[in-house]
Amino acid sequence: MKKIYLLLMVLIGQAQADKDGLVSLHVLGVAQDAGYPQMNCYQQHCMPGWQEPRQRKFATSLALVDHQHRQKFLFEATPDIREQMYALHTLAPDGDYALTGVLLTHGHMGHYTGLMHFGREAAGTRETPVYVMPRFKQYLQSNGPWSQLVNLKNITLKDLTANQPIHLTPNITVRPLLVPHRDEFTETVGFVISGPNQKVLFIPDIDKWHLWEREITAEIKAVDVAFLDATFYANGEIPNRDMSEIPHPFVTESMALFKDLPAAEKSKVFFIHFNHSNPLINPQSEAAEQVRAAGFKVAEKGIKIPL
Template sequence: MIDMLAGALLQAVAMPQCDVELVVLGVAQDGGVPQVNVQDDPAWADDGLRRRVVSLGVIDRQAGTRYLFEATPDFRTQLHDLNAQADLSGAPDGIFLTHAHIGHYTGLMLLGFESMSAEAAPVYSLPMMANFLRSNGPWDQLVRYENIDLQVMMAEQRVALTPNLGVTAFEVPHRREYAETAGFKIDGPNLSVIFIPDIDRWAEWDTRIEDIVAENEIVYVDATFFDDHELPGRDMSAIPHPRVAETMDLFQDQPAEVRQRIRFIHYNHTNPIRFEDSAETQDVLARGFRIAREGERVCL
């Protein structure tokens, strides 16, 4: 069976290239789609319905560099696709981590000596996340063996990666069992992109999401759940994450030009926007918002 995800990325490669480019490498919540032990998910039988765990890639063709946002359980295929589009090989020139939940950092294991045996791959994160990796096995082995080189970012301080590309981390409220949670601003020569795959609630953040959307051209936001009816038998009020429906309501009175900046990402296997033909997907698009899909490309 033809892998529809690979087909989408191959189609993206055939599109005109730009000097600094972002590509969506994954869109699903930490467990991916299909998720473990969900036996009746149609994605087991249909590769075209599979969704990889949330990740972005950024390529600077002038500098000959590429960067990965999140080291997910799908790290192997995501790095392969990023390298194919950048026409490069080896470890990324930087890996940016938002936080210490399984879908966002566990792919680092493949940089170890049992697999890739990378040489000092730069890994960028806020301080608590870096300390978690440095102080806990098996991740500390990656540090000791110099498979990774921890680059500690300070919130709100821009890191210049190339003359055309910079990244700024900022902290967002989200469960911090082991580390804080970051969002990232990625700025290229022409526009800036925000990446917030996980946050508890917009109201708990000391920054207004309305201001973030107004100040940046593209904003990838947490879309773990569509609404409060998604998990029968569960009290969803006890499960944080802004619902897609809630975020749309928050921005519904904004101009169309503002609404179209929002791209929903990090959707759970239960979220019907994973299906491109679902009524919920059509509702999101009809209301002027967008849904991130694998293979999507943006010239920065």
């Protein structure tokens, strides 16, 4: 009986391990749309990126891999998509895993312009699924050069509806959440990404937390991990410019808003989407140490989260 019991425990443990390894999420980039360092920035905070290529940062992107069904997904089509697709290939090789979808949050430079690499001047893909909200769909269909991708069937547009979950695979569900942002051309959404065991909240861009119809602290409590907009660390970060023209929740504001959360809730938060002026772009900076001391995390390329 003891041997049977031990065998059962081993089998149960193996089944749980298999379940735990079904889906993984990977951070492919952490910078704001223009990456780090930005063009024409030769100030002290940008020079490490120019002088040392290993210090450079790609625009914010996540990858999702379903190892059981051999499918992979990309969140955001950034200007750094070539390097990020190669990184995804090393995690889930083409041929073994199919790129079954690209999910876009909104129509700002760092979040969709990488779609050009699916076109006939580049990879010339065939019907790559691209998931977008209704205004975004109309924008891509009606404006060149993006309309050429649609007309030549390099990409196939898939509909997203606010707060309506879609099942990407039997192991993965994604739910888009409308968020307030500078929606000149398209809506802006974040995503709740659900795997067999964990949920992730991904909101790389939002104007201010208090402008959202949802309570961000409640949304953090409803998930296991939250990647949240940290474009700017503090007000005044960009000299000689009215930062109200580019509203984002400053990291200092977010930390103040989240300060009364229990330690377990704070530890869910990964700040991401750093402008080149944001000291968090350097994970060894004093500001990054202060963020971690307050109980939060600083996103870095290469982070892997089992879902």
